[in-house]
Amino acid sequence: MHIMNTSNTISPLAYKLKDAATLLGISVITLRRAITRGLIKPSRAFRHVMISADELKRFLNATTADTEKGARGITTL
Template sequence: MTINTLEKQGALNFQSRPVSETLCANKDCNLSILASRKNEIYAQQERRAYKIREAADLIGISVTSLRRAITRGLIKPSRAFRHVIIASEEIDRFLRSTSGTS
C-alpha cells in the first residue's frame, strides 16, 4: 500500500494525532507510525476468511479441536491455497448449527 493510497483513505490525517506521533526524528519512527495506521485500517475491514489459528481463537477452541471438527465434516475449509482457510460464513454456520437453540 502506497502513501498516496493511505492519504486517500484518510489514514495519514496527522492533524488529529498527538504531536509525539506526527514528528519523529528518524525514518524508522515514521515507518512504524505508517505501519500501525495500516494495521488499524485492516482491523476496521471485515474479515472474510481466517487461518486455522485465527478461526480457533475466534470460536474459542483449540487448534486440535478445530482440526477434529474439520475431519468430522462439521466445518468445511477452503483448500484452494497453500494454507487452509475458513470462511467467516462457515464459522457462523457452524456456530448456529451447534448452538443448541433454533
C-alpha cells in the first residue's frame, strides 16, 4: 500500500529488508542484527519481512538523538 505525499509522488508504507537497508545506508546483515537486538521492529504479517516507514523514521530519530547527545562537539549529518 502506498500513500501520497505533498509532492504528489507515491511513498511506500513499508519496505522489504533490502530496500530498508538501502534507505538507511547499511547492509541487510546489519539491518537483521538491529532487528535481532530489538532496535527495529519488523512486520511479519505477509510473506516477506517488512519494515514500516514509520518504524524507520522512529529508528532514525532515536539514533540521531543519541548521536547528537554523545557527539561532544562533532557535527552530525
